Amino acid sequence: MMLKLFGIILFCALLSPSQEVLSGLSCAVSPGAMQNVLSNAILQKGLLQQHLQGLVLPNIMGDGGLLTSPTSITGLRLVKVGVPRLSVVLLPSIGVQLTIAAHLELSGNCLVGLLSDLIDILVDVNITANIKCTNFESGTVQVVVEDCLCILGAIKIKLLSGLLSLSVNDIVLNKLTATLPGLLCPVVDIVVNLVNIQLLGTLNAVIPVGTAGTIHYQLASLPFTSGLFLGLDLDGVVKQVGGSIIPHDSSPSALPPLLDKLLVLGLRQSFLNAVLSLLVQIPPQTFPCTPEMFSGASVLQEAIRTLVPAGCSACQGTSPLSIKISLSGKPLILLEDNKATVELSVMIQLFIKRLDGPILNLLLLKADLGLSAHVSVVAGRLVLGLSLGRTSLSLESSEVGISNISTLKPHCRGLLVERLLPLINGALSIGIPLPNVLDIPLLKVDVQILVVSVWRGCFLLQGTSAGG
Numbered sequence: 001m002m003l004k005l006f007g008i009i010l011f012c013a014l015l016s017p018s019q020e021v022l023s024g025l026s027c028a029v030s031p032g033a034m035q036n037v038l039s040n041a042i043l044q045k046g047l048l049q050q051h052l053q054g055l056v057l058p059n060i061m062g063d064g065g066l067l068t069s070p071t072s073i074t075g076l077r078l079v080k081v082g083v084p085r086l087s088v089v090l091l092p093s094i095g096v097q098l099t100i101a102a103h104l105e106l107s108g109n110c111l112v113g114l115l116s117d118l119i120d121i122l123v124d125v126n127i128t129a130n131i132k133c134t135n136f137e138s139g140t141v142q143v144v145v146e147d148c149l150c151i152l153g154a155i156k157i158k159l160l161s162g163l164l165s166l167s168v169n170d171i172v173l174n175k176l177t178a179t180l181p182g183l184l185c186p187v188v189d190i191v192v193n194l195v196n197i198q199l200l201g202t203l204n205a206v207i208p209v210g211t212a213g214t215i216h217y218q219l220a221s222l223p224f225t226s227g228l229f230l231g232l233d234l235d236g237v238v239k240q241v242g243g244s245i246i247p248h249d250s251s252p253s254a255l256p257p258l259l260d261k262l263l264v265l266g267l268r269q270s271f272l273n274a275v276l277s278l279l280v281q282i283p284p285q286t287f288p289c290t291p292e293m294f295s296g297a298s299v300l301q302e303a304i305r306t307l308v309p310a311g312c313s314a315c316q317g318t319s320p321l322s323i324k325i326s327l328s329g330k331p332l333i334l335l336e337d338n339k340a341t342v343e344l345s346v347m348i349q350l351f352i353k354r355l356d357g358p359i360l361n362l363l364l365l366k367a368d369l370g371l372s373a374h375v376s377v378v379a380g381r382l383v384l385g386l387s388l389g390r391t392s393l394s395l396e397s398s399e400v401g402i403s404n405i406s407t408l409k410p411h412c413r414g415l416l417v418e419r420l421l422p423l424i425n426g427a428l429s430i431g432i433p434l435p436n437v438l439d440i441p442l443l444k445v446d447v448q449i450l451v452v453s454v455w456r457g458c459f460l461l462q463g464t465s466a467g468g
Contacts, residue, residue: 025217025236026266027437028229033262034096035088037438041195042086048100049081051187057106058179062171071168073119076108090225095132100188101125110159110168118160121172124153125180129188139204139218139235143196145189150181199438203234207433213240213278217435229258234435238274248274263440267382269335275432276342276384277330282423284326289350294323294418300411304350304362307402321362324349325420328366333373333384340373342386346420347396348412364396365405367412371424377445381431386424388417 029037042048055078062071082103089097103124110119129148133141155173206216216237224231238246248270258264287293289301301321328345348365370390376383393409395402434442 025234025268025271025435027232027234027435028258028264028266029232029438029440030229030258030262031088031090033438033440034090034230035086036262037199037440038088038096038098038195039086040439041198042100042191043084047191047194048084048102048187051191052078052081052104052184054078055183055187057108057183058175060171060175062168071171072111073172074109074111076106076119076121078104079107080105090227090230091130092226093224095130095225096230097128097130098188098192100127102127120158121176122154122156122158123176123180124155125184126151126153127184127188129185129192131192133223136219136222139220140200141196141219141222143192145185145192148181148185148188150184152177152180202436202439203232205435207435209238209275209278209433210427210430211241212281213238213246215239215275215433229264232437236271236274236435238271238278240278246274246277263437263442265434265437265442269333272333272432273330276333276428279427279430279432280327280331280344280424282327282420282427284324285419285423286322286324287419289321289323294415296411296414296418300408300415303407303411304402307404307407308362309401312400319352319354322351322353323415323419324351325416340375340384341389342371342373342384344369344371344424346416348415361397361399363398363402363405363408365408365412366394366396367416368392368394369416371421377434377442378431380436380442381433383431384428386421386428388413388421391416 057076057078060071060073060076082105084100084102086101087099089099091097101124103122106121106123108119108121110117127148127150130146132144132146134144135142152173155169155176157169157172159168200219204218206214208214216235216239218235218237220233220235236248238248240246248268289297291297294300304321324347326347326349328347332343334341334343346367346369348363348367349361350363350365352360352362354360368391369388371386372389374385374387376385391409391413393405393412395405
């Protein structure tokens with residue numbers, strides 16, 4: 001049984017289009033995923049240990065009493081951080097509560113009365129802090145560490161001589177309790193702000209889409225939290241080569257429950273259509289109607305010959321038939337239950353270029369195609385594979401008087417499958433690059449399409465489950 005951990009949602013809005021480029025994506029990140037992200041950034045990459053290493057503590061002084069000698073501990077510094085543990089709780093409307101448990105090893109010099117000794121102090125600490133995002137501007141946020149609390153656990157003190165008085169133990173416990181929070185919490189603040197910069201870099205990125213253009217992903221608003229997930233809205237600005245923006249409208253959307261998934265990523269239909277128009281830019285294809293260029297050429301020519309009126313003198317001769325296929329308008333993706341379809345219009349021109357005269361247009365046809373889309377995620381990209389479903393053929397014009405084209409539909413369908421569809425799938429094989437949200441890899445993605453009406457809109461859910 002394979003655990004499938006990620007889901008993708010495609011949202012199609014039926015609200016009025018906006019002239020602005022708005023948020024094209026939404027993300028819901030589970031507490032478990034956030035814990036993995038922060039544990040990797042703070043602990044596994046050694047960021048916390050790096051900033052704690054060599055931490056110098058204030059001298060610890062004890063005046064002594066009637067039965068005890070004066071005590072001073074100097075040069076106390078952090079020499080080792082045991083393997084820390086990190087946990088995360090998402091606090092609704094507040095942010096992320098971060099807890100770090102660590103085992104610290106301190107070393108210094110101890111003077112008890114006139115006796116000098118080396119001292120090692122082993123202490124367990126639990127640091128808890130609330131991380132809140134604020135001051136959103138141009139895709140960036142600041143993080144504020146609030147309510148940092150440092151609780152000391154077990155303390156073990158070792159003297160090189162092996163002699164340890166109760167007074168030294170009490171002095172160390174009292175002083176560390178008073179000083180460690182003021183030293184550790186600022187370190188946590190520094191580390192969290194460095195991690196914020198790193199993670200913002202995963203959300204704010206310009207990713208090339210082949211050679212056609214780019215997608216500029218950027219945080220669109222302040223992150224928000226519920227008890228179940230961290231929510232992120234992203235802008236996806238689609239640009240052609242040369243810098244012109246392909247606009248897309250948007251509207252509010254709600255993500256479904258995460259259930260057992262680490263991450264759910266929502267892509268709005270208008271955003272997908274903007275990227276499709278960037279990817280599917282097929283130049284007009286002109287070629288002779290011969291078996292070398294199209295396997296059904298002979299049958300198509302015979303079918304056209306039977307449609308040409310008998311009195312057409314211009315149609316006589318040996319000039320070869322040529323074909324020109326060109327896209328008409330932009331592709332449009334439509335979402336239904338368990339189904340995604342790309343609609344596309346194509347112009348098919350069938351003409352003769354005579355040696356002694358101008359081009360003679362036998363037929364200009366318009367084919368409205370419904371292309372069934374198979375959706376998958378490959379190497380962090382959303383890939384559409386299209387197959388020809390519905391075909392509607394209509395006559396635009398004929399210079400030789402052909403009026404009935406019903407017999408041409410199967411031939412034109414075969415022509416498009418053989419000559420156009422491979423070009424479109426080749427263009428789409430580049431895939432739509434997805435944002436690298438918080439460095440969470442898009443692996444083990446299961447795709448399921450589900451449409452639900454919400455706010456005059458609909459959802460296309462590509463989700464995951466624990467089944468395999």
